[in-house]
Amino acid sequence: MGKGITSRSEDYSQWYNDLVIKADLAENSAVRGCMVIKPYGYGIWERMQAILDKRFKETGHTNAYFPLFIPKSFFSKEAAHVEGFATECAVVTHYRLKNDGSGNIVVDEDAKLEEELIVRPTSETIIWNTYKGWVESYRDLPILVNQWANVVRWEMRTRLFLRTAEFLWQEGHTAHATREEAVEESERMLDVYAEFAEKILAVPVIRGRKTENERFAGALDTYCIEALMQDGKALQAGTSHFLGQNFAKAFDVKFTSKEGKQEHVWATSWGVSTRLMGALIMAHSDDQGLVLPPKLAPIQxxxxxxxxxxxxxxxxxxxxxxxxxxxxxxxxxxxxxxxxxxxxxxxxxxxxxxxxxxxxxxxxxxxxxxxxxxxxxxxxxxxxxxxxxxxxxxxxxxxxxxxxxxxxxxQYRDSHITEVDSYEAFKDVLENKGGFISCHWDGTVETEKRVKEETKATIRCIPLDAQQEDGVCIFTGKPSTQRVLFAKAY
Amino acid sequence: MGKGITSRSEDYSQWYNDLVIKADLAENSAVRGCMVIKPYGYGIWERMQAILDKRFKETGHTNAYFPLFIPKSFFSKEAAHVEGFATECAVVTHYRLKNDGSGNIVVDEDAKLEEELIVRPTSETIIWNTYKGWVESYRDLPILVNQWANVVRWEMRTRLFLRTAEFLWQEGHTAHATREEAVEESERMLDVYAEFAEKILAVPVIRGRKTENERFAGALDTYCIEALMQDGKALQAGTSHFLGQNFAKAFDVKFTSKEGKQEHVWATSWGVSTRLMGALIMAHSDDQGLVLPPKLAPIQxxxxxxxxxxxxxxxxxxxxxxxxxxxxxxxxxxxxxxxxxxxxxxxxxxxxxxxxxxxxxxxxxxxxxxxxxxxxxxxxxxxxxxxxxxxxxxxxxxxxxxxxxxxxxxQYRDSHITEVDSYEAFKDVLENKGGFISCHWDGTVETEKRVKEETKATIRCIPLDAQQEDGVCIFTGKPSTQRVLFAKAY
Missing domain, CATH: 3.40.50.800 (Anticodon-binding domain)
Incomplete structure (x- = not known):
């Protein structure tokens, strides 16, 4: 065993934490839930960035930068969106400190903001408010922009790389004249992510669609890539959203079509984050320490x-x-x-x-x-x-x-996709084997939620390559036409 | 004249703003003082980043990432530092929004932070608190780390690129065993900046030291490079600080020396920001638009x-x-x-x-x-x-x-460095010619402040190559041994 690293069989979760610390990848900071990414860990992230950035540019995208802060009113404009993020966002209320006269530094109540600012948890709202000024006619479309940035989601339970209050990511935000083009874009970027995961991270992934319940707040469709960790738990490694016209409507972004009609713009957004570091570590490493694929190793x-x-x-x-x-x-x-x-x-x-x-x-x-x-x-x-x-x-x-x-x-992943046709078998596999469970589901949010309550397993995705197949939901016995993948997940 | 661009002679300041907007470099956002860096502008910044990053690595540095937030108590630990930044920082006080019952999204007062968090205006405090855990012995030194990040300084009057509430920058933070090594590092990085400015930005710069009054809050010595814009105003294009043991003392960062003694670590920090975009634009461009040096042009x-x-x-x-x-x-x-x-x-x-x-x-x-x-x-x-x-x-x-x-x-810069030996001549040059004014100064903060009040000119730097020369202060007539450079500045 590596020096001071708990073995995976003893305590997988502790093994992961030990490894991140001992291999000098990252550490917890004095700020609750925020990590310090140490030089060796950051070196790996830089390689990920460079390779992804190149692919984004090859697929026609350019980088830009949008504000860290989002006015509260913007944030609230898309109903599902604010619903999804409101409970976990850092709020800036003041812009000055002062000496209180007895030597203490306190918040200056005279410097209260008229409108509170949200530290971006994701940038759809501020970006679509900006795009409003960029789009007049179909000639201004598509807009293919990506941003490398830090974002903040005030998570209550955090783990280095996997779930942190602040994390680094890229978020692509594109604007299109037609629904078809936007759908195509969101699928294209899912492919970019999948190829990156498999060819560079050496992590096999399943491409799929999220169910309504697991969709991004504000999306019509969320595509994802799902990976499997060595403890049999799944990890969502990247998402690409077809946002329909939701944000264009919320921010009134219209264009004049070739036919001279005013139409709302179609949107996508897509992102991967420093979470990929967690996937990389957990997919390959062993009790002696990290195992890095050569394409990402800072030292080969x-x-x-x-x-x-x-x-x-x-x-x-x-x-x-x-x-x-x-x-x-x-x-x-x-x-x-x-x-x-x-x-x-x-x-x-x-x-x-x-x-x-x-x-x-x-x-x-x-x-x-x-x-x-x-x-x-x-x-x-x-x-x-x-x-x-x-x-x-x-x-x-x-x-x-x-x-x-x-x-x-x-090999590990493929040997951990198990088809089941009963709820008993489902629970048995979940408990004793782990991995993805392929089974029929009746398509309702209610069933999904009840299974989650009872087993902690969620529907990771409806695989894009799923075959049509008649069956019955393992939970309700209602008819179903295709299998979905359940798993416990990070 | 370029389409819709005010000419420089008509209104230099308006020319600058027009140019930034019309050339698609950046625009103001809906958040007061925060800018959107548009793809074309960001493409130039990316080139700057790539070239600087390469130089940092060649000089032995690696990148890392530290939290966006700084606990208020950390921020207050170094007296001069908090003094310098307290009046212009964004403060996070809450971590959740909620629906108030009548459909409005409001800040959830139940989710108030125990200790307020400052959005970093610069990262010395959080970084030195981290370094405390990284350093035990002289073998752990030097630490040569850089960070590319966004920072926030709540400026009241903002201008695109030149002064924005949020800006992008890099901040190097190094830790050394000796004073000499730290001084050497701060000088080395000043040289890196100067060479970058001259060879890549094509902007000639004067290397100098700041006076006590203009020093970074918490530094013992601030080195700077000063450039001259086409309107005769100076622009500080980069700074490198010798921080002495101030932050090591504030955060109790000690090491065991080769001789087995406990000593405080010596520090430097150095940074350049998206302000360089402003320098680039104002140094070369004309009434027809941008003039980009080929080494930075996204399209050559x-x-x-x-x-x-x-x-x-x-x-x-x-x-x-x-x-x-x-x-x-x-x-x-x-x-x-x-x-x-x-x-x-x-x-x-x-x-x-x-x-x-x-x-x-x-x-x-x-x-x-x-x-x-x-x-x-x-x-x-x-x-x-x-x-x-x-x-x-x-x-x-x-x-x-x-x-x-x-x-x-x-040529422009050299023809705008004027030696004067009287306050009358000083004011005359300032008013009618602009540029740097080389003159004697008595070395006191008081004189510097009074000249600034009367003329708006500040001491840009004491040039590193200044010759010893006996003279008298243009303002007080007191003796002086070297000339300094005054100018109005951005």
């Missing part, structure tokens, strides 16, 4: 020299210099850990804990033999390989690791 | 086809296809503006307004002659050049433009 290869004399060290250095030159050419990120304050065993454990995909150990005998020891983090295997052609082997091995991590997660 | 070259028939258009397209292939190889950013809804003259004016450095116009006759028309935004000159080797010419011309814009700004 660590090199640890093993030597007794300065002369040996000098020889290793010159070998490493040459290797590093090749890494730079191949864009392989590396760290040469030649700290003389720590022993090799300590370093091995540290980089294992931090999930570095490949470790090279090189000692005096290796130099004689023209070899190094190459250790894989994902399989925890070591082998002796020739120095000749090492960079190429590493490049290939990184690809193999990326694929292996994905396949392992896929 | 725009290509406008001029044609009458589809056949002509097809021929132009195939020429442009080939040219674009070369642009991609050379990493030249371009736009082929072949919209059929606008005429060439309209497009010319639009891209001129948006400051695209080079414009290529190509028509049927050009194709016959093997030429194009190449127009420079900075000099507003056009010439006919051969298609053969065009990409190389463009690459070189972009470099020439970058240098020309810088030289033009440098």
């Amino acid at each position: 290869v660590v090199i640890v020299p093993i030597y007794k004399t300065d002369e040996e060290k000098a020889k290793i250095d010159s070998f490493v210099d040459e290797l590093i030159r090749e890494f730079k050419q191949k864009d392989i990120s590396y760290k040469y850990d030649d700290r003389d304050t720590q022993r090799p065993g300590f370093k091995f454990a540290e980089w294992e804990l931090k999930g570095v995909p490949l470790r090279i150990a090189v000692g005096a005998r290796d130099l004689q033999n023209g070899t190094v020891e190459l250790a894989r983090r994902d399989t925890q295997t070591k082998e002796t390989v020739a120095q000749e052609g090492l960079a190429v082997i590493i490049e290939n091995t990184l690809d193999i690791i990326q694929e292996n991590i994905y396949q392992k997660a896929l | 070259v725009v290509i406008v086809p001029i044609y009458k028939t589809d056949e002509e258009k097809a021929k132009i397209d195939s020429f442009v296809d080939e040219l674009i292939r070369e642009f991609k190889q050379k990493d030249i950013s371009y736009k082929y503006d072949d919209r059929d809804t606008q005429r060439p003259g309209f497009k010319f004016a639009e891209w001129e307004l948006k400051g695209v450095p080079l414009r290529i116009a190509v028509g049927a006759r050009d194709l016959q002659n093997g030429t194009v028309e190449l127009a420079r935004r900075d000099t507003q000159t056009k010439e006919t050049v051969a298609q053969e080797g065009l990409a190389v010419i463009i690459e070189n011309t972009l470099d020439i433009i970058q240098e020309n814009i810088y030289q033009k700004a440098l």
Whole structure:
């Protein structure tokens, strides 16, 4: 077991917390529910950002920035929206502190805002109020804008990355002339997310639609990608909403169509957040620490020299210099850990804990033999390989690791989708196996809520590839035409 | 004059506002003092970020993220700091809204925070409270961390980019074992900023120290770079602070030195913000619109086809296809503006307004002659050049433009540094010429304040390269040993 990390079998939840802290990813701050993202964790998030940002731009989007604050009246304009967020938002009421005369710093009651400001929990309202000024005719459409930002939702129970009062995310907000175009956009961005999750995070996901009950507050349709964690619980890894004309109506955003008619604009919004860090950690890591897919690892290869004399060290250095030159050419990120304050065993454990995909150990005998020891983090295997052609082997091995991590997660996920046809079987699987449960449901919010009350399982999604199939709801016995996926979820 | 832009001579301030709006850089939002940064403006900011971020990493820094909120008690721990920021900060007091029963959404008084939270105006306090947990021994130092974030300062008079209630910035916060190392770091980062301003923004800057009166709240020394705008007013474009042990003492951050002694850690902080956008705009642009240095222009070259028939258009397209292939190889950013809804003259004016450095116009006759028309935004000159080797010419011309814009700004700046030795001359230059005024000052806060009251000019900095020179203060006649730079400033 990694130093001081609880094992997964003992306490999965504690394992997760230990890992986030010990691997230097994040920590709790002095502000309730707000985290500090530490440099190593932020390095992973930066890689996620860079890759997603590139994909957003390739799909025609540009970035912009909208205010942190939302006037309370805006926030309240879309009924379902305010309903969904009102109970968890930070409210700014004053704009000044003062010295109360006896040396204490207090809020200056003379500096009360006329209208309270909400710290954005999401930006539909302020953005659609802005779009009103940007759209006159069909020629101004579509608007394809994304924003990287911090948002605040005053959650009562928080967990690092998974649920924090403040988190970082991107939120795309697009405006279209037709319903079809908006639906297409929301589906396109779901695909971008799914591909990112599978190809980069190495986390297999199920693409689906949310039920009415689980939809985003203000959306007509919420698409999502759902991943499965190693404890059998699901995690929603990204959502893409078709908002219809709800926000355009709330903020009176109309355009003149080609035919000269005034019409309301159609909208989408879509986002992923630092929650993905939680998904990444929980999908792959083990009791020794993080397991990072090479495409996101801030350090892909660590090199640890093993030597007794300065002369040996000098020889290793010159070998490493040459290797590093090749890494730079191949864009392989590396760290040469030649700290003389720590022993090799300590370093091995540290980089294992931090999930570095490949470790090279090189000692005096290796130099004689023209070899190094190459250790894989994902399989925890070591082998002796020739120095000749090492960079190429590493490049290939990184690809193999990326694929292996994905396949392992896929195998776990696929073996944890269980079809059931009775409520008994449903509860049994939920209790003893976990994972996704594929079953018939009568399509009502009421049934969904009752199942949730009784079992804590929710409908994660109606899979996009679900087949039409006649059946009966496991709970009410009423007719159903397709299976949905239930699971306990983060 | 650009469409609807006030001329500089008529009203400089209005010219600036018109330009920011018409060139689609930013606009005021519905939230007092908060701006919307539009895609075109944000594209420029993204380039600034990317270049600075690379430099920060090259100088050993990593990024991290700290909470948006600061508990009021933390904020008050460093006396000078709270003094400096208390009067302009947004205060969060509640965490929930509710429906008041008659359909109105109101702040839920039952959800009052025990301790108010300040929306960060700068993050020294929350960061030093965090560093306390990161530092035990000299081995944990230095900490070289940067954060890209939004901050809020409740300014009463705001102007797009120059002074907004919310703005985007980066703030570096470093921790060191010795005073010397911290001073060196603050000087290093000033150099990074100065080089960025001159090489990338093409804005010449003077490196200096702030007087006690103008120092950052909580700093022992504030270094700054000062630029000059076309109206003769100065603009502080970046600051780097040597914070001594003030924050380490306020938050009790100590380390065990190599010698086994407990010592307080030494600190720096440094930042630049979206204010740089204001500097960029005001330093170079003209009555026709933006003038962008090629290194920051989101679009470096725009290509406008001029044609009458589809056949002509097809021929132009195939020429442009080939040219674009070369642009991609050379990493030249371009736009082929072949919209059929606008005429060439309209497009010319639009891209001129948006400051695209080079414009290529190509028509049927050009194709016959093997030429194009190449127009420079900075000099507003056009010439006919051969298609053969065009990409190389463009690459070189972009470099020439970058240098020309810088030289033009440098010439203006250098011709607006005036040495004076009397208060009469001081006031005369201030009124009739503007720019920096180099003069002797007696070193007291009182004199500085009185000059400011009488003339609105402040000491921008004590230049780092100032020579020792005996003289007398222009205001009090008291002895002085070096000149300082006064100016009216943004």
